Amino acid sequence: MRDDSITMDWRPLLQHLQDTLPGYRFSLQYLDHNGLNQAVESGTIAFLITNPGQYVELESRHGVTRLLTLDHGMQEGSASGAAFGSTVIALRDRADLQQLQDLRNQRLAVVGQEAFAGYQILWGEMARIGMDPAVDTARLIRTGLPMEQVVQAVLDGKADAGVIRTCLLEAHPQWQQQLRVVAPVQLPGFPCASSTRLYPNWPVASLRGTSPELAKQLTASLLGMTVAADQMSWSVPADYQSVHELFRTLEIGPYAYLREPTLMVLAQRYWPWVAGLALLIVLWIVYTVHVEHQVRARTAALQQALDARDALEDKARQAKEQADHMARLSVLGELSSTLAHELNQPLAAIGNYARSLLRRANQQRLTDDAVRTAAGEVATQADRAADIVTRIRSFSRKRSAQSGPVSPVRLAEDAVALFRGMMVHAPTVLVHNRVPDDVLVDADALQIQQVLLNLLKNGLDATRQLEPEHQTLQIALDADARQVQLAVQDDGEPLPPDALHSLFQPFYTTKPDGLGLGLAICRTIAEAHGGRLDARAGDHGRGLRFTLTLPRYLPPFPTC
Structure with missing residues (x-):
């Protein structure tokens, strides 16, 4: 569990798991970004709860699998589809800070550049208006965890503005008397002020080495939690594509390979060593060759990613077809006794007509009319049985969807x-x-x-x-x-x-x-x-x- 969740009360979750799964012993570990990475690599944990950003990184790097998404946490009205964003705060008397553009040349307090709600979401929002907080602000003040240190830096005048998780400000009414939200966004139905768009809530995920049976039991247990009884609830896994799109735009996390230095960035970074037109020409040639190589490598990597995505989509489609097929077989199984009785009727009639023909033949009373009548009835009953079997086979056959x-x-x-x-x-x-x-x-x-x-x-x-x-x-x-x-x-x-x-x-x-x-x-x-x-x-x-x-x-x- 990420350390930035320490302000949330997870004791009801732990108690619910102990009550519903008495055969297992669960404990909570609060870890920072690096600690959680090390725990996943070493396999010392079975499940993790973390923010959407780090989940996407761990999913790409270590293959963790999300089981559920937090539906209602400590923030009333949050939803798994849109419940996580960043809020930019400033002192109430800072009337000059109204929009995100006003953060240019200002001191900005953040948890750290690896923090999802504490930095990366705002970074993505500023990137959409052509700004980079690491470049366009006067200084990034990294406070570390807990996130309350960001608020304290603004209150103490050490920073002009700060970035915190949505709903943290509303959880402390005493702060609202001194602070206000910069560039608030209208989010219908969301109870807290935010300076950015929202992203899916926290997932609970299992590691590769976790027992599938244990993961299944934990999933069923958490689905039984309710806000009224347990102060939180969980729903089916949310779609984290918006987090992937953010990381792809920022070229971080699993998309860090997309980041490459441009000629202008190199010139700004190493301008004291840029001396003369000859050196610029050499750098241009080297850069051109480098870009060509990177384009080929990126194309191959992207093709690999597309192939992997296609394979996952095909696997998901096959799993859905299998589930539909099993559902049809389940219905047939529930009706199997009546189906057997229905088939027995034409089969019994066929047997009766066959035995009647044998008796008439043994008694030398077999006539052409009797043979024709019996044969016709046998054919009719056989067609009836075949029709029943054909309908059942057609319904139970496994095949791809055909609209x-x-x-x-x-x-x-x-x-x-x-x-x-x-x-x-x-x-x-x-x-x-x-x-x-x-x-x-x-x-x-x-x-x-x-x-x-x-x-x-x-x-x-x-x-x-x-x-x-x-x-x-x-x-x-x-x-x-x-x-x-x-x-x-x-x-x-x-x-x-x-x-x-x-x-x-x-x-x-x-x-x-x-x-x-x-x-x-x-x-x-x-x-x-x-x-x-x-x-x-x-x-x-x-x-x-x-x-x-x-x-x-x-x-x-x-x-x-």
Whole structure:
């Protein structure tokens, strides 16, 4: 854990882990930038919590893997998508400091040039307006940790301005009477003043040598934390691409290899040794050769990075396909007993007709009409069994996503046919279609069929123990100018509001033997299609109504 987190109370996290994972013993270590690097290299820690900047460096250098992102910490209203920035502070009587440009030729207090919120975020913001704090300020005053020393340097007059983490000023009301924020940025919904844009919150990450099973258990444990009970909560890993873009712009961290000296920088740095036109010409020639070499090396490095990115994207795509495939097999597994009974019916009929033919042949009562009748019935029952097997194989086959224009009515009818075809006593499924015949959606038919089948299976589970009049399931299809809605309604017992809000959270389930992944995967499929999956209480106060919304297919505009 980074030392700049010492002002945050992490004791609830430690206590929660000890309570939920009693088989392990957890302890907290507060380390500075170098100490955390050494701990990761030596493998003396299993997990780490640090700022987004150092996480990106450790991810590139040591392959640490983020598990979750801090959702609510000590700062009320923070969010994992945007909760971390820099605030520039100055004394209230410094009316000359209004914008970031006003920091030119001023003394600036920072934690250190390796500090993410304490320097690098502001550096990136100033770079966008053509400034470099290391060059354009009169002096960088490095205070080190804790960050409160930056504030003290400004209060003592040792610095004209200082850089601190967002929300640190609001946590100390006594400072707000003496200090104000320079160049505040309007950030709707964010409770603290900031001088920069925001970046994702702190991640918790595991090391390469950490047991995957332990990482899985810790992830599940932290997902159970809530602000009300534990003063903080965690969510799925945020997208840290904005941090990568910042480091790429500044050419630091994993992108330090992009930094190379220009001729002007060399001239400014070594101007006492630049003597004469001849030496400038020599330097120009050397620089030209050097740049050519660096361009080739950079091109090769960038190509390597692109290849690695493509490999990771391909791996992620394969993992998603595997998850979808396993979800379909899970539904089939839950219906396996009824499926076996359904197949036994045509097989039993085929056996009966075959034995009847043998008896008639043994008794010399076999006629051509009897043979034709029996053969026809055997063929009919065989076709019925083959049709059932074909539908199951088509649904369970593992393949890549294949999107295209498809009729939403056909999607619903195929899902109902597959659902009812796998059951002995299938419930009634009513399809209310209010969609014109020419309306299409751009979708992968098998994935949408998987969503509908999962929703029908959930409706069956919710009404299985009810009277027959409450076991009917309904699918309603509606469309407007831009979207198509497919709503699946059951007539089961209503869920309490808190359970309704948690339906789509991973690992949440109301079934005794459920995994809590079906609806989460279904919502992921809907969002991948540019749509959404919502749930609300059913009509007349009974059951649930799931609505799958998909964008309509629009034919490509004809070109000349």
